Amino acid sequence: MRRRCSWRSPPNWTTARPPALAVAKHRDWPLATDDPKARRIATDAGVALLSTPELTKAWADETKADVAAIKAVVTNIRTYARFVPRAGSPQADWWARHS
Secondary structure: OOOOOOOOOOOOOOOOOHHHHHHHHHHOOOEEOOOHHHHHHHHHOOOOEEOHHHHHHHHHHHHOOOHHHHHHHHHHHHHHOOOOOOOOOOOHHHHHHOO
16 A cells, blocks of 8 residues: 655755665665765654664674674775764774775
């Protein structure tokens, strides 16, 4: 059964993320994004958030990945996605230890 979602994305948000945010809001799922603007809007909409470091650490903990595997994943994310968490952000120290 399909339910209608009454939530609308803010008019100033013109990127491709409104569908993901709408699904997260409608289904009460967390939204995974590192985009500061998207995080601010999701927070304002009451949507829980996850970040790349949080997801990576959860993967490492859940799979009991060894240090070499974690380092390879963190290096690939840094290289190919050009992502480095901001200092002081959650898991920033964990991320730095595995860089």
